[in-house]
Amino acid sequence: MPAVLEIEGLRKTYKSRRRGTRNALDGFDMRVEAGQVHGFLGPNGSGKTTTLRTLLGLIRPDGGRMSILGHQVPEALPVVAGQVGAIVESPQFFPHFTARDTLSLLASAGDVPANRVDEVLELVGLRDRAGERVKTYSLGMKQRLAVASALLKNPKLLILDEPANGLDPGGIREMRTLTRNLAESGMTVVLSSHILGEIQLICDSVTIISLGRRVAFGPVDEVLAQHSSGAVRVRLEAVSDLPAAADALTRSGIRVTGQDDHLMLAGVDKPAAVTRILAEQGLYVSELSPVTVDLESVFLELTATAPVPGQHRQVDQSLKVGGPEQSGATGGGWGA
Amino acid sequence: MSLYRTELRRLTKRRFTRYMTLLGLLVLVAVVLGTFFTNQKLDADAVAGAERQADRQYQEQVRWSEQERAACEAAKAAGTPNDGRYPDDCSMITAPPREAIEASWFLPSTFNFRETFPETLIPFAAILALVGFVIGASFVGAEWSSGGMMNLLLWRPKRLTVLLTKLAALLTGMLAVTLPAAVAWFAGFWLVATFRGTTEKVTSGVWQSVTLTGLRAVVLVLVVTTVGFALASLGRHTAMALGGVVAVAVVGQFGLGILLEMANVRFPQVWLLPTYVLAWMQKKVTLQDWESCNATVFGECKPETFDITWQQSSVLLVVGVAAVLGAALWAMRRRDIS
Numbered sequence: 001m002p003a004v005l006e007i008e009g010l011r012k013t014y015k016s017r018r019r020g021t022r023n024a025l026d027g028f029d030m031r032v033e034a035g036q037v038h039g040f041l042g043p044n045g046s047g048k049t050t051t052l053r054t055l056l057g058l059i060r061p062d063g064g065r066m067s068i069l070g071h072q073v074p075e076a077l078p079v080v081a082g083q084v085g086a087i088v089e090s091p092q093f094f095p096h097f098t099a100r101d102t103l104s105l106l107a108s109a110g111d112v113p114a115n116r117v118d119e120v121l122e123l124v125g126l127r128d129r130a131g132e133r134v135k136t137y138s139l140g141m142k143q144r145l146a147v148a149s150a151l152l153k154n155p156k157l158l159i160l161d162e163p164a165n166g167l168d169p170g171g172i173r174e175m176r177t178l179t180r181n182l183a184e185s186g187m188t189v190v191l192s193s194h195i196l197g198e199i200q201l202i203c204d205s206v207t208i209i210s211l212g213r214r215v216a217f218g219p220v221d222e223v224l225a226q227h228s229s230g231a232v233r234v235r236l237e238a239v240s241d242l243p244a245a246a247d248a249l250t251r252s253g254i255r256v257t258g259q260d261d262h263l264m265l266a267g268v269d270k271p272a273a274v275t276r277i278l279a280e281q282g283l284y285v286s287e288l289s290p291v292t293v294d295l296e297s298v299f300l301e302l303t304a305t306a307p308v309p310g311q312h313r314q315v316d317q318s319l320k321v322g323g324p325e326q327s328g329a330t331g332g333g334w335g336a
Numbered sequence: 337m338s339l340y341r342t343e344l345r346r347l348t349k350r351r352f353t354r355y356m357t358l359l360g361l362l363v364l365v366a367v368v369l370g371t372f373f374t375n376q377k378l379d380a381d382a383v384a385g386a387e388r389q390a391d392r393q394y395q396e397q398v399r400w401s402e403q404e405r406a407a408c409e410a411a412k413a414a415g416t417p418n419d420g421r422y423p424d425d426c427s428m429i430t431a432p433p434r435e436a437i438e439a440s441w442f443l444p445s446t447f448n449f450r451e452t453f454p455e456t457l458i459p460f461a462a463i464l465a466l467v468g469f470v471i472g473a474s475f476v477g478a479e480w481s482s483g484g485m486m487n488l489l490l491w492r493p494k495r496l497t498v499l500l501t502k503l504a505a506l507l508t509g510m511l512a513v514t515l516p517a518a519v520a521w522f523a524g525f526w527l528v529a530t531f532r533g534t535t536e537k538v539t540s541g542v543w544q545s546v547t548l549t550g551l552r553a554v555v556l557v558l559v560v561t562t563v564g565f566a567l568a569s570l571g572r573h574t575a576m577a578l579g580g581v582v583a584v585a586v587v588g589q590f591g592l593g594i595l596l597e598m599a600n601v602r603f604p605q606v607w608l609l610p611t612y613v614l615a616w617m618q619k620k621v622t623l624q625d626w627e628s629c630n631a632t633v634f635g636e637c638k639p640e641t642f643d644i645t646w647q648q649s650s651v652l653l654v655v656g657v658a659a660v661l662g663a664a665l666w667a668m669r670r671r672d673i674s
Contacts, residue, residue, distance in 0.1 A: 081490070106488075
């Protein structure tokens with residue numbers, strides 16, 4: 001499948017006399033294929049927004065290569081800008097204009113037909129409030145307006161940074177449906193979000209960034225599978241048989257953790273092997289279920305940002321790929 | 337072209353633009369009306385009235401001098417010590433001649449178009465320049481601080497084109513206000529002169545001169561507007577321009593003025609911006625050094641002078657605009673937008 005967005009070795013360094021040199025992006029790579037909904041994940045300060053701003057020409061990179069729709073950017077941005085709709089970080093609009101005026105001015109600047117304004121207002125649910133000034137809007141309504149502004153161009157690539165921020169549950173569901181519909185219509189969507197359950201539901205593939213570097217990427221299923229520990233939960237008909245079962249499995253090289261009414265097995269390649277070993281011992285399985293991982297646990301594991309009781313994690317404390325396992329507050333990521 | 341039209345729309349849609357323009361125009365109207373109501377046409381009655389007042393003044397002077405002379409002679413006869421109140425010779429106390437009291441002193445104020453109108457173009461330029469400065473600063477400053485500029489750059493990634501198009505739209509808007517306002521200003525004061533003064537001796541040469549002064553006023557408005565726009569863009573906030581002006585006014589002008597006075601610099605006004613603005617409008621400002629004394633062949637003492645011409649002012653304006661706008665463009669091109 002052709003790549004709509006490609007980033008290779010992207011670097012952005014901030015230099016400060018007081019704080020020294022910090023690598024907001026440290027050789028970051030990313031690839032998004034056409035027609036996908038791609039999740040872009042990372043802890044606060046990991047470089048997500050810096051990546052998007054750099055991609056859109058708002059920040060000058062210090063190295064690396066980027067292309068959108070086959071054109072090198074930022075050089076070719078004037079050529080591709082008409083095919084890229086984007087909202088970056090929190091929605092920002094001139095507060096004294098109405099939503100309709102705001103969109104109408106953008107449409108006029110971008111040579112978009114005026115009737116497209118009403119279409120996108122309808123699409124994001126702001127039709128009846130379009131005549132009100134933006135400063136009267138709630139965060140969720142501003143977010144809808146931001147999405148509307150990104151959709152105005154009917155882009156081939158839609159970049160949404162935290163689109164669900166401030167939305168009510170109904171709004172989040174609507175945004176999910178909208179995103180899916182857009183992808184089905186052929187639009188490629190890059191979605192940055194911290195609502196990992198949403199990402200897992202909507203996205204075909206993900207890229208996870210930590211301290212300016214890619215720590216995981218690929219289709220969601222594959223990323224989950226790669227980080228699944230092969231854990232299996234086993235229950236037997238008789239709880240009294242658990243010690244004998246644990247003994248037999250341990251002898252077969254499987255790591256076993258005993259629980260009150262079941263066993264947790266780790267490093268199991270083929271669950272069928274477990275039933276065979278236990279059956280040979282006359283022990284009969286009542287439940288054998290692989291323990292699945294979700295995107296949140298994979299994210300926390302990959303970025304090393306899982307909360308630890310009694311500790312207060314700082315924003316720059318996350319995993320650095322290719323460096324020490326755990327980076328301290330002096331690591332990169334500042335300025336993202 | 338669509339961006340230019342859009343920016344013109346954005347400019348005119350902004351309430352701040354509308355209110356500031358309206359406020360500036362109202363002040364201009366107030367000036368014209370104030371001039372109208374504080375001036376009168378000089379007819380025969382007014383001249384006769386002034387003559388009568390001059391006569392009355394003369395009679396008072398005569399009466400007063402006679403009283404004083406009598407008091408002087410009485411004091412002299414009584415042998416009262418002369419404490420310097422009266423001269424030794426009391427006959428020296430006389431009234432001034434009648435012709436020394438001019439009837440023109442008692443004439444009501446009248447608006448002479450030829451003499452007074454060119455001066456009115458200075459407040460005209462100052463008021464509209466102030467309006468242009470704050471509108472220019474707010475137009476781009478609010479865009480930066482509200483995130484509108486970032487949004488626009490996502491649509492139009494050519495940064496310099498965007499900034500210069502915004503400036504072009506702003507200057508077009510200011511020109512669209514200033515030119516009709518200038519025409520109305522000319523017409524307003526022509527009416528004031530017609531009904532409350534005189535339009536005598538307004539030759540084609542006079543018209544040419546005031547038209548050129550009017551054009552310089554328009555240029556000044558556009559220059560100040562550009563500076564406000566560029567300063568706000570440089571600081572990415574409206575307050576940057578307003579703060580810059582306060583800093584220049586307080587530190588650069590008042591402070592510098594006091595320092596130059598203390599240092600006994602011969603022509604301190606040479607270092608102050610308003611001198612050049614005045615020279616631009618009046619074509620020439622002649623500074624005088626009252627500390628010096630150059631005796632003339634007639635024995636009088638004339639101060640040394642220093643001329644600042646509108647050509648020198650134009651160089652300063654061009655260099656100033658180029659520096660500030662150049663810095664804004666450089667920052668727009670080079671700085672990250674975050």
